[in-house]
Amino acid sequence: MRRERVSDDIYVFTSGLYAQVTASAVVTREGIVVVDTLPFPEETQEMIEHLNNLNAGPIKYLVNTHWHGDHTNGNYLFDDSVELVCHKRCQLALQDYGPAALEEAKEATPLLEEARLRIPDVVFEDGELVLHVGGKSVEIALSPGHTLDSSVAYVREDKVLLAADTVMPVPYFVWGDRHHFKESLDHLRRYNLESIVQGHGEVLLRGEIPNAIESSIRYLDTVEEKVAQIVESGKGRSALEALTIDACGKSRIPLNGLVQDLHRANVLALYEELSNNGNPVSSN
Numbered sequence: 001m002r003r004e005r006v007s008d009d010i011y012v013f014t015s016g017l018y019a020q021v022t023a024s025a026v027v028t029r030e031g032i033v034v035v036d037t038l039p040f041p042e043e044t045q046e047m048i049e050h051l052n053n054l055n056a057g058p059i060k061y062l063v064n065t066h067w068h069g070d071h072t073n074g075n076y077l078f079d080d081s082v083e084l085v086c087h088k089r090c091q092l093a094l095q096d097y098g099p100a101a102l103e104e105a106k107e108a109t110p111l112l113e114e115a116r117l118r119i120p121d122v123v124f125e126d127g128e129l130v131l132h133v134g135g136k137s138v139e140i141a142l143s144p145g146h147t148l149d150s151s152v153a154y155v156r157e158d159k160v161l162l163a164a165d166t167v168m169p170v171p172y173f174v175w176g177d178r179h180h181f182k183e184s185l186d187h188l189r190r191y192n193l194e195s196i197v198q199g200h201g202e203v204l205l206r207g208e209i210p211n212a213i214e215s216s217i218r219y220l221d222t223v224e225e226k227v228a229q230i231v232e233s234g235k236g237r238s239a240l241e242a243l244t245i246d247a248c249g250k251s252r253i254p255l256n257g258l259v260q261d262l263h264r265a266n267v268l269a270l271y272e273e274l275s276n277n278g279n280p281v282s283s284n
């Protein structure tokens with residue numbers, strides 16, 4: 001696990017075990033707001049211990065940005081005194097898909113043997129919720145696209161956006177909706193930002209942000225255009241192989257190359273959808 005600070009009071013923890021998943025903490029003398037957990041208990045535990053040893057207030061809130069296990073599997077490791085917070089859609093998604101997803105993950109790795117599902121009980125249903133702790137305002141806003149329950153958290157005083165999977169080295173929409181994704185990315189331009197903590201991978205600094213947002217929106221347009229051409233040409237799915245991530249304007253390097261798998265999954269989902277007269281195959 002890698003640990004870094006993006007401002008005086010904001011810590012970022014990056015998984016060394018899976019897909020460079022990030023979790024963050026806004027640390028004050030009156031308390032700490034944690035945003036997301038890491039995929040595997042040992043790393044989440046290490047993060048909690050680090051935060052407990054900081055000579056700061058106790059962990060008050062844990063925010064889940066969306067239901068995916070790589071960001072929520074560590075929920076159960078937090079004390080009962082910590083309030084678990086998420087959007088209503090995330091709570092419902094965890095109820096619906098959480099049990100099966102965790103079972104499946106447990107079958108894939110012994111590292112999750114002890115893990116159990118814990119679902120936030122403090123929810124917000126409107127567009128936004130603001131948590132106030134020790135002079136910090138953490139604005140949590142719904143930001144659908146990667147999943148329909150995705151949120152981002154903006155730390156107003158630090159101008160830092162904890163974007164979770166709304167901002168990744170490649171937008172990954174297989175579980176969500178690419179149209180909403182474009183809107184949500186466009187919407188990020190309203191924030192005054194010093195940095196963005198992506199859900200996976202490196203922190204983006206001020207000068208990198210406009211291009212990252214721009215190129216992600218362009219990627220979504222390009223991949224749609226190119227898959228639509230393949231569908232119309234009637235060449236069949238074997239033609240998809242030529243459609244590389246580079247050809248869609250994104251680098252194949254980040255996340256140790258995992259972005260290429262995410263891109264291929266995007267392309268396949270889109271092909272299925274567009275061959276199926278525009279009806280999404282995945283319903284969540």
Ligand SMILES: [Zn+2]
Nearest residue numbers: 066068146165
């Ligand atoms: Zn995710």
